[in-house]
Amino acid sequence: MKYELNACKVEDALSILVGKWKPIILLHLLNNGTQRFNQLRRSMPGITQKMLTKQLRELEAEDIIERVVYPEVPPRVEYSITEYGKSLQPILEAMHDWGVRHTLHKQKLQTQHG
Amino acid sequence: MKYELNACKVEDALSILVGKWKPIILLHLLNNGTQRFNQLRRSMPGITQKMLTKQLRELEAEDIIERVVYPEVPPRVEYSITEYGKSLQPILEAMHDWGVRHTLHKQKLQTQHG
DNA sequence: CAGTATCCAGGGCGATACTG
DNA sequence: CAGTATCGCCCTGGATACTG
Numbered sequence: 001m002k003y004e005l006n007a008c009k010v011e012d013a014l015s016i017l018v019g020k021w022k023p024i025i026l027l028h029l030l031n032n033g034t035q036r037f038n039q040l041r042r043s044m045p046g047i048t049q050k051m052l053t054k055q056l057r058e059l060e061a062e063d064i065i066e067r068v069v070y071p072e073v074p075p076r077v078e079y080s081i082t083e084y085g086k087s088l089q090p091i092l093e094a095m096h097d098w099g100v101r102h103t104l105h106k107q108k109l110q111t112q113h114g
Numbered sequence: 115m116k117y118e119l120n121a122c123k124v125e126d127a128l129s130i131l132v133g134k135w136k137p138i139i140l141l142h143l144l145n146n147g148t149q150r151f152n153q154l155r156r157s158m159p160g161i162t163q164k165m166l167t168k169q170l171r172e173l174e175a176e177d178i179i180e181r182v183v184y185p186e187v188p189p190r191v192e193y194s195i196t197e198y199g200k201s202l203q204p205i206l207e208a209m210h211d212w213g214v215r216h217t218l219h220k221q222k223l224q225t226q227h228g
Numbered sequence: 229c230a231g232t233a234t235c236c237a238g239g240g241c242g243a244t245a246c247t248g
Numbered sequence: 249c250a251g252t253a254t255c256g257c258c259c260t261g262g263a264t265a266c267t268g
Contacts, residue, residue, distance in 0.1 A: 020240080096119045163231065
């Protein structure tokens, strides 16, 4: 290992990403750029308005995403990743890469045991 | 971005790491090598036997750690990271690096707002 | 030493209804 | 359109006691 990893720091990152819909929200914003509330909602089948609002607010509180309200009728609210939020991308990529290999590993285990 | 990240894969990785004590356990095993049950326990102030057992069993079920029982009296059980478990290290490092920067970022925000 | 078994509190998350 | 408000389930995790 490059150096000793500190558990507290790891958990700081983990606490940001933990939440049933947070990774999905982040990936949608990273992949598709700025999105309106209902645009996000439609792209996440199964999420309720309450949960989407809650998860967005939590990410906003951590300065991971930005929320911009346009004073129009009907209301328009746009969400986007902040520069700081983009710094999470290496973590998401590392997880994605691992997830891809994890699928293969599980298949291998099943072949061995099954 | 290098390519589109898939939410399911990211969550596969996340689901392994989520658990109040799992990152701590993994870092202990990565930093210190094979450890006995009470050795881990002593290095994690606040954890109960039940929780340590539970988290260890879950990591074992995912083939992230290995559990070896020595049929002795008194019993000896040793835990270690598997080769597969070591593949999580890039994720933990990415989280650690981010966590370090997150601390600085929070301090910066507080200076601005406070 | 290395666990189980049991009970219990808090919070995450969902379903549903209502609103500026 | 983009939210709040309320209710309730379940699951994680903690406290405590017991055991091969």
